[in-house]
Amino acid sequence: MRGPLGIFSRVGGRQDLGRGAAFWVAFAIVALGLVAFPLFGSAFYLSNLANFFVYVPMGLGLCLLWGYGGILSFGQAAFFGISGYVYGIVAQNLSLTPGASLLGVAAAILATVIVAALFGYFVFYGQVSAWIIPLLTLVLSLILETFMAQTAGYQWRIGHVLLGGYNGMTGIPSIQVGPLEFGGASIALYLLTVIAMLLGYLGLRLLVNSHFGYVVVGVRDDVERTRMLGYNVARMQVTVFALAAGLAGLSGVLYVSWGNYINPSSMGLYAATLPVIWTAVGGRSSLIAVTLSTVALKWLADSLAVRGGEYAFLIMGALLLATMLFFPAGIVVSLNRLWRRARRHAP
Amino acid sequence: MSSPVERQPLLRVEGLTKAFGGIRAVDELNLAVAAGELRCLIGPNGAGKSTLFSLLSGIHQPDAGRIVFKGEDITELSPFRRVRKGICLKFQTTRIYRGLMVGENLTIARGKVRGTNGRLEWALGVLGLAGETARPAGELSHSHQQWLEICLALATEPELLLLDEPTAGMTPEETALTADFVIKLSGQGITILVVEHDMAFVRHIARGVTVLHYGRVFADGTLEEIEANHEVRRIYLGEQ
Amino acid sequence: MNVPYIVSLAYQYADNLAFLLLAALGLMIILGVIDVINLAHGELIMLGAYTTTLAYHRAHLPLPACVLLSFIGVGAFGMFLERTVIRRFYRDKLGALVATWGISLLLSQGMLLFLGPSLIAVPLPEWTLSYAGYSFGGYRLFSASILVVLLAWWIFYRTKFGVRTRATMQNPAMAQALGVDTRRIYLYTFAAGSALAGLTGGLYAPTTTIVPLMGTTFVDVAFITVVVGGGANPILGALTSSALLASISAPLSSVFGTFMGRIGLLLTALVIIRFLPRGLSGYFQDLQRRRMAGARS
Numbered sequence: 001m002r003g004p005l006g007i008f009s010r011v012g013g014r015q016d017l018g019r020g021a022a023f024w025v026a027f028a029i030v031a032l033g034l035v036a037f038p039l040f041g042s043a044f045y046l047s048n049l050a051n052f053f054v055y056v057p058m059g060l061g062l063c064l065l066w067g068y069g070g071i072l073s074f075g076q077a078a079f080f081g082i083s084g085y086v087y088g089i090v091a092q093n094l095s096l097t098p099g100a101s102l103l104g105v106a107a108a109i110l111a112t113v114i115v116a117a118l119f120g121y122f123v124f125y126g127q128v129s130a131w132i133i134p135l136l137t138l139v140l141s142l143i144l145e146t147f148m149a150q151t152a153g154y155q156w157r158i159g160h161v162l163l164g165g166y167n168g169m170t171g172i173p174s175i176q177v178g179p180l181e182f183g184g185a186s187i188a189l190y191l192l193t194v195i196a197m198l199l200g201y202l203g204l205r206l207l208v209n210s211h212f213g214y215v216v217v218g219v220r221d222d223v224e225r226t227r228m229l230g231y232n233v234a235r236m237q238v239t240v241f242a243l244a245a246g247l248a249g250l251s252g253v254l255y256v257s258w259g260n261y262i263n264p265s266s267m268g269l270y271a272a273t274l275p276v277i278w279t280a281v282g283g284r285s286s287l288i289a290v291t292l293s294t295v296a297l298k299w300l301a302d303s304l305a306v307r308g309g310e311y312a313f314l315i316m317g318a319l320l321l322a323t324m325l326f327f328p329a330g331i332v333v334s335l336n337r338l339w340r341r342a343r344r345h346a347p
Numbered sequence: 348m349s350s351p352v353e354r355q356p357l358l359r360v361e362g363l364t365k366a367f368g369g370i371r372a373v374d375e376l377n378l379a380v381a382a383g384e385l386r387c388l389i390g391p392n393g394a395g396k397s398t399l400f401s402l403l404s405g406i407h408q409p410d411a412g413r414i415v416f417k418g419e420d421i422t423e424l425s426p427f428r429r430v431r432k433g434i435c436l437k438f439q440t441t442r443i444y445r446g447l448m449v450g451e452n453l454t455i456a457r458g459k460v461r462g463t464n465g466r467l468e469w470a471l472g473v474l475g476l477a478g479e480t481a482r483p484a485g486e487l488s489h490s491h492q493q494w495l496e497i498c499l500a501l502a503t504e505p506e507l508l509l510l511d512e513p514t515a516g517m518t519p520e521e522t523a524l525t526a527d528f529v530i531k532l533s534g535q536g537i538t539i540l541v542v543e544h545d546m547a548f549v550r551h552i553a554r555g556v557t558v559l560h561y562g563r564v565f566a567d568g569t570l571e572e573i574e575a576n577h578e579v580r581r582i583y584l585g586e587q
Numbered sequence: 588m589n590v591p592y593i594v595s596l597a598y599q600y601a602d603n604l605a606f607l608l609l610a611a612l613g614l615m616i617i618l619g620v621i622d623v624i625n626l627a628h629g630e631l632i633m634l635g636a637y638t639t640t641l642a643y644h645r646a647h648l649p650l651p652a653c654v655l656l657s658f659i660g661v662g663a664f665g666m667f668l669e670r671t672v673i674r675r676f677y678r679d680k681l682g683a684l685v686a687t688w689g690i691s692l693l694l695s696q697g698m699l700l701f702l703g704p705s706l707i708a709v710p711l712p713e714w715t716l717s718y719a720g721y722s723f724g725g726y727r728l729f730s731a732s733i734l735v736v737l738l739a740w741w742i743f744y745r746t747k748f749g750v751r752t753r754a755t756m757q758n759p760a761m762a763q764a765l766g767v768d769t770r771r772i773y774l775y776t777f778a779a780g781s782a783l784a785g786l787t788g789g790l791y792a793p794t795t796t797i798v799p800l801m802g803t804t805f806v807d808v809a810f811i812t813v814v815v816g817g818g819a820n821p822i823l824g825a826l827t828s829s830a831l832l833a834s835i836s837a838p839l840s841s842v843f844g845t846f847m848g849r850i851g852l853l854l855t856a857l858v859i860i861r862f863l864p865r866g867l868s869g870y871f872q873d874l875q876r877r878r879m880a881g882a883r884s
Binding site: 211214215217218221222224225226227228229230231232233 | 404406426427430431435436438442443444445446447451454455456458459499502503
């Protein structure tokens, strides 16, 4: 199907779980419910939900990169942090300029894409073994965290913005468009995160069902075969890596708009682990599974932080190990398969 | 001074040499293939046939020598660029995307081309794949997987098609069907080089044959000439 | 450029080299033989440090015995890990990476909950030398690292176990057909790599603070050393990689601080894998093959 209607057949394509009328009706209901929630939800709940939704683009980026592209990266947190810091630096330095926050958003996402492309150039054009990328992205995250953690003191500033060292950068202005401020407890920010989540999901679903998406999967399944069909595999891998980084960057600017601060732990060891956990536990082969697991696990981590923070990462580690051992395809994906099998055998 | 365009070979290989470990798989090999030719490459095991193909497609880089395609030196060119120039290889062991459907395999192979590829549609029909677009490629029978891979190669719209043992593991009927298909394909103007062990296939094709031995061209001629050649018989069967 | 300065530089170089080598060798052997990355490697080092520290303070054993206990104890734990988790992932290398990351979280968080945020360290043995104004802590690990490498080399190239391991590395199917019990080889190799991690932790225990997350300070340089070294030849790779990387990190960290040293290492790793994607040992292997090819003609 070509033309504008072709988009609908592509979004509905088979590269993700959930197809057909039932799925999309449910999707529409949930989407409407989320958008309408401010009518009856308190500011507290809006703010909490916004905090969960902020991370979905980052998780979806890793799902695309790892699940569809076959490239495991621990670097999403690094790009998240780069984005947050760059936004903070630009938005605060230019605070007197109108549209400063939008410039900050553009600069932040651009920064992540550039760093990712540079990193990708070294890694993908060398045709390195698959295990090198998780190692080097993990090292990148650790080094960035260590670097930012020791930037305390007045000499560590860009323009007049202090980097803040271990405590991070505070007083970051929320995104502002005209009179509309996308602050932490505002309906505006909540809706923005909902839209980012929905559009991110739909956009990626369109992408993975497009010709480009199939080639990405081809690269994952058989690199040599794809190369021998005339594709510049290295360039495609850098593109997907940079796209994932850009999505992490989107999460980053939404986060600092929500919380007005960023600190080195957003890029550190635990932060680097979380997207991998969300993706592995949900099921890296499915965008919708990762969307669901990101929100669910973020909610779980938040609840644990309140009741017994020390156990949070112990449970995360156990969850990750258990998933890899018993549900390697991911919990949501495995449940879907079980459900499908049950339906087929039902009378 | 300037030779007519028709007489310039499509593919010219000069002094090609490639060694693995201590063994010269391809040894100062010279070869010329004219446009539109259909030729079989035969030879005992280890003669260098598959290595030649991997050098032509760019999987391996030669230690010495050059490869000239359509008048252009492509020796340094990376594999994916050679495909874009018009050389496509069908691997010896089938390499298709097993987890994807047949149609999805073809989508990837076709690239972002708009419009239909008549030759590809015809090939899918002849080889019995036209109705299988929704089937996972890994579920196809072995011979259909081989045929799918030939179709994937065709989808790249090659000018030179390299087939490495396309009938491996096929029944005599399937072999004959493949041979007929290759002949018809050649009739449409694609230059085809086939590496084959199966002499039934080579006889069915009944075109030019090149014999490789120890990495060099041992004999070259029509099928009749090669079959009558005692030296060729000797290298296959040993000293009599 | 006076002699004491050069001696000091050489000393720092040796120090850096020892750290990289000891941190990375176990990981590289596992990578080279089994082709698996154990992301819990840092936590195994941490376990070694904890074992030594606890054995010293609670059991009052002499330091060398404590270190030996770390070597054996963490090695045994590695065998347990291989048996229960690792062997399920031999066909899924990235899966092994993620699963071992789960183990890493469990170990570090578990240690935090079990034994608290830190332990009192083993006191540093009192051997100091003074030389022309520079003082050197005698308890330095350059000789230990060389001994470890020699031991590994000896096992790899001079014992039957080593021959079988190398055969498994090159061609597991072939080795099995020749009667090598490849599953045993993988088990012992993983145990050996873990034991080396435990040894490293034990050796470094007196020099650093004993905290549950101490593994991370070892792994980021260990990972870089592994990436630069490559899995083709673990011992050669570990040696050449740490020798090269120490020559970069030692001057950088002495002039600009340890942090700059690590940035320099990451950048070096990126440049090297761009041009030598299989690392130094892969490159040497290719060179050797090419030399053999040339010799025959």
